[in-house]
Amino acid sequence: MPSRGESPPDSTAGQASRATCLDFVTALIDRRFDFAVVGGGPAGASAARRLAEGGAEVVVLERRPFPRPKPCGGGLSGRAMRWLGMPLPPDLVDCEVRAGRSHFGPITINARQDCRVAVTVTRSRFDHFLLEKAREAGAHVEWQEVRSIDSRPGEVVLATPQGEFSARCAIVCEGANRRLAHALRGREHPKGIGFCLEAEVPVPQPDPYADLRDTVDIYFGTPSHGYSWLFHHGSYYSVGVGGLCHWFRSPRETFRQFLADRGFAADGVRPRGHFLPCGGVSRTVCGDRVVLAGDAAGWVDPFQGEGIAYAIRSGQLAAETAVEAAKRDDFSRRALAAYKRRCNEEFGRDLRAARIVMHVVYWWPQILSWAPRSTERVLSEYLNVPAGDLSYREFVRWIARRVPRFLLRAPWRRGADGPANS
Secondary structure, eight states: OOOTTOOOTTHHHHHHHHHHHHHHHHHHHHTEEEEEEEOOSHHHHHHHHHHHHTTOOEEEEOSSOSSOOOOSOOEEEHHHHHHHOSOOOGGGOSEEEOEEEEEETTEEEEEEOSSOOEEEOOHHHHHHHHHHHHHHHTOEEEOOOOOEEEEETTEEEEEETTEEEEEEEEEEOOOTTOHHHHHHHOOOOGGGEEEEEEEEEEOOSSOTTGGGTTEEEEEETSSTTEEEEEEEOSSEEEEEEEEETTTOOOHHHHHHHHHHHTTOOOTTOOOEEEEEEOOSSOOOOEETTEEEOGGGGTOSOTTTOOOHHHHHHHHHHHHHHHHHHHHHTOOSHHHHHHHHHHHIIIIIHHHHHHHHHHHHHHHOGGGGGSOHHHHHHHHHHHTHHHHTSSOHHHHHHHHHTTHHHHHHTSGGGTTTSOSOOO
């Protein structure tokens, strides 16, 4: 028996055991947060940053480390930059966009603005920047994939392969076709979701598309009920094709043909695919203690596929709604429904107007070739939409006032003279 003042022989083991228990308890405590955000893209990073700036304990659960490639044209609109709420570092800007070039079959329409309409960014760098800003604000980031979310009395539990996290409320900001979004709102109808293939093609020298450094180049009708694009990023082109799944039957073949038509060899080009929801339709975006934001909620421009702007703003609105719910200690579906109302007020109704534009251009792209000069005026006016100076509803009203004049220039008014030139 040890004398007084001596440590027992197993004291070291006992201390190690107590330390292990303490670490285990600390880990459990560390996994309890005020809010959990699933997905670290623009929606998730924006939500986490807004929550952390308000003093909340928030964790971002992202399945793979950043930076990483993201299939996307990389167009960041003026509206997105305004909603961002902070200056965009110049080194993140690949090119400034001041013009648009649209192709409708054999007809090409050009339009240019005096001011910047948008910029192109590399998504891997841009998304990493946003997530780092959330981290700087105080958000905790974990590289773990959430397999399931279980709403329990007083909390929501998020299960990952490495363990569980708990929070008072979860904001789900994963992609459009992921399991967590499906669990809340169900699977999308093929007519309500699109599929895109995109690749980054290095710019050769001399640059055959040097004239597009400040222009977004879009080909409507290729594929059917969709479009293809070529965006200049300085050192590479973003080349892609996209369309609604219901009609888009051969994505890879369409992509390879588009590459060939643009003068690129398909060898060595590996496109990445992703699903994109068609915005402007009503979806379930909240449940008890759970809110969907960004692509997961379907907040995407149905006409030209812009999702970054609506991801940023919906993430912010989801965070603000969650904070208000916390003040009332009410995270029920009914309480969180305020989020959908706010989104509809700010941009939801606008996305429904964008669906009108989508249906006209996707179903009848040839009508825009009837009067090229009129279509050029339409495209020039449309550039004010991504710039953030005009809403889709205002744009649709602007077009509606000019429909009679446009129809007067239609082919049947001129017999066999072909497309109007004035």
